[in-house]
Amino acid sequence: GRSFDAATAAAALETDVVAAQLLLDVLEDMSLLETAQDRRYRFHGLVRLHARERAAAEEPSDAGRAVVRRVLTHYLALTAFADRAVRADRTRVADLRSLLAGRTDPFAAQSGRKPLDWLEAERANIMAVLRAAGEYRLYTPGWQLAEGFTVLFLHHRHLGDWQESLELGAGYAAAAVAPAAEARLRSLLSRPLMDLGEHDAARRELEVALACAEVAGDLVLQASVLEFSGRYWDQFDPSRAIAAYRRSRELNVRGDEPRGAAIAAFFLGRAQDAQGESADALATLRQARTDLLSLPDPDHRMAARATLALGRALDHLGRTDEAVAMLREGARTLREQEAYAYEAEALLDLAAIATRPGADRSRLRDDLTRALTIHEEMGSPPTLIESLRARLHATD
Numbered sequence: 001g002r003s004f005d006a007a008t009a010a011a012a013l014e015t016d017v018v019a020a021q022l023l024l025d026v027l028e029d030m031s032l033l034e035t036a037q038d039r040r041y042r043f044h045g046l047v048r049l050h051a052r053e054r055a056a057a058e059e060p061s062d063a064g065r066a067v068v069r070r071v072l073t074h075y076l077a078l079t080a081f082a083d084r085a086v087r088a089d090r091t092r093v094a095d096l097r098s099l100l101a102g103r104t105d106p107f108a109a110q111s112g113r114k115p116l117d118w119l120e121a122e123r124a125n126i127m128a129v130l131r132a133a134g135e136y137r138l139y140t141p142g143w144q145l146a147e148g149f150t151v152l153f154l155h156h157r158h159l160g161d162w163q164e165s166l167e168l169g170a171g172y173a174a175a176a177v178a179p180a181a182e183a184r185l186r187s188l189l190s191r192p193l194m195d196l197g198e199h200d201a202a203r204r205e206l207e208v209a210l211a212c213a214e215v216a217g218d219l220v221l222q223a224s225v226l227e228f229s230g231r232y233w234d235q236f237d238p239s240r241a242i243a244a245y246r247r248s249r250e251l252n253v254r255g256d257e258p259r260g261a262a263i264a265a266f267f268l269g270r271a272q273d274a275q276g277e278s279a280d281a282l283a284t285l286r287q288a289r290t291d292l293l294s295l296p297d298p299d300h301r302m303a304a305r306a307t308l309a310l311g312r313a314l315d316h317l318g319r320t321d322e323a324v325a326m327l328r329e330g331a332r333t334l335r336e337q338e339a340y341a342y343e344a345e346a347l348l349d350l351a352a353i354a355t356r357p358g359a360d361r362s363r364l365r366d367d368l369t370r371a372l373t374i375h376e377e378m379g380s381p382p383t384l385i386e387s388l389r390a391r392l393h394a395t396d
Contacts, residue, residue: 001125003042008125011074012067038121065136068129072138073099075122075129076145081105082115083148088297089259090151091224093181094144116338119152127161130168142172143181150188155338157378163192170205180221183212187228194232195341197381202232220260223251227264234271241271262291263302270309278316285310301342304333308346315353324353344374351391361395368392 001008010020024041027033033041043051055063080096085107107115119126126149133142146169153162166189173181186209193202206229213222230244245268252260269284289306292299311326331346347367354364372388 001122001128003036003040004125005038005040008071008074009041011070014070065138068132068136069138069141072129072133072141072145075126076141076148077103078106078122079119079126079145079148081107082119083151085115086151086155087299087301089295091184091220091257091260092147093178093184093221094147096144116152116155119149120156123152123158123161127165130165134168134172137175139172139176140178143169143176143178143185145169146172146185147181147188153192155340157192157195157341157380159192159195159379163189163196166192179212180216180218183209183216183221183225186212187225190228190232194235195380199232199235206232219251219255220257223248223255223257223260223264226251227260227267230264230267230271234267234274238271238275242268242275245271258291259295259299262288262295262299265291266302266306266309269306269313273309273313273316276316278313281313282310282317285313300333301337301339304330304337304339305342307333308342308349311346312349315349320353324350327353340374341378344371347371365392365395368395 006017006021006024009024010017013020013023024033028035028041032043032047034044036042076096077099080094080100081103083090083092085105106112107118126145130142130145130149133139133145146165149165150162152158153165166185170182170185170189173179173185186205189205190202190209193199193205206225209225210222210229213225226244226248230241230248233241233244245264249261249264249268252258252264265284265288269281269288272278272284273281285306289303289310292303292306307326307330311323311330314320314326315323327346327350331343331350334340334343334346348371351364351367351371353359354361354367368388368391372385372392375385375388
């Protein structure tokens with residue numbers, strides 16, 4: 001990575017933070033390190049190049065792999081803590097209990113750093129570590145890091161990094177002969193591919209994921225992959241999507257996974273609405289939202305997405321005032337949850353309603369401006385961004 005803190009240096013050196021800090025202070029005093037924000041450090045480009053050349057010449061041949069393994073383990077533990085701080089009951093394949101046992105969770109304290117803020121700040125470094133994992137054949141911790149890291153992209157899209165991290169992780173899982181991990185990572189990979197319009201590639205990943213999930217024989221994992229498959233079929237065959245969601249919900253119930261069952265019901269309701277079955281969709285979506293909010297740890301993010309879907313179904317039934325209220329409520333909650341991509345969806349739905357004859361246009365420009373900002377920060381396809389700019393320009 002281009003910048004690092006004392007804890008990362010300590011991991012690289014296999015020492016404690018106090019000892020690492022003393023050495024960093026010496027290098028800083030000698031102008032061999034520069035201080036960045038938040039007590040982070042970086043090398044000047046020429047010093048960095050020289051240090052790498054000397055390391056290659058003077059260190060033992062296996063030193064690079066050992067350092068990368070230690071730094072990878074350091075980031076894996078912190079990313080796992082961050083992932084669990086955001087959502088403890090999310091489906092995961094990696095069992096990291098032994099890794100995390102005895103370590104301090106920096107996100108557990110009320111005054112601690114927010115997990116998504118930390119992941120955002122470390123995004124470039126984690127990407128660098130993921131790339132290095134393959135170079136040194138650290139396949140298992142590599143796919144485990146990719147799985148945990150995806151929590152950032154579920155909230156802050158960064159589609160290019162999301163795609164690359166999951167492609168690396170899926171490749172590492174295949175190299176490690178870990179079919180459950182490969183199924184999980186390839187199904188997740190379908191998400192950024194769909195957002196980028198690469199539908200054929202997404203379908204190929206899902207087909208491999210389904211085969212790997214069957215080999216793994218895990219009911220909840222199979223249910224998860226079916227849910228992702230339903231999202232693909234939403235675009236091309238709603239009837240097939242409905243069948244996938246119903247099967248996913250059934251497997252989640254059998255696997256005693258209430259959150260997974262509620263999420264499958266949410267997507268089922270959306271598919272019913274897309275099929276023109278909006279009245280049925282209302283009942284399905286209301287139950288899904290109730291179930292999501294009734295979990296031991298209520299899932300406010302997914303419940304807000306169900307609120308958006310309820311708004312759309314109400315609009316399709318001609319109940320526009322109720323729809324606007326639902327969409328506005330969902331957008332507000334999703335912004336609070338830092339689920340900005342879905343906030344943008346709600347704002348664009350509201351903008352579409354506002355452009356109808358006789359509709360209230362007082363918030364149209366603000367909604368489009370916010371949606372455009374989100375998509376620019378996400379790295380959405382240029383065609384989408386240009387269309388949003390054109391829509392915004394048309395309001396002048």
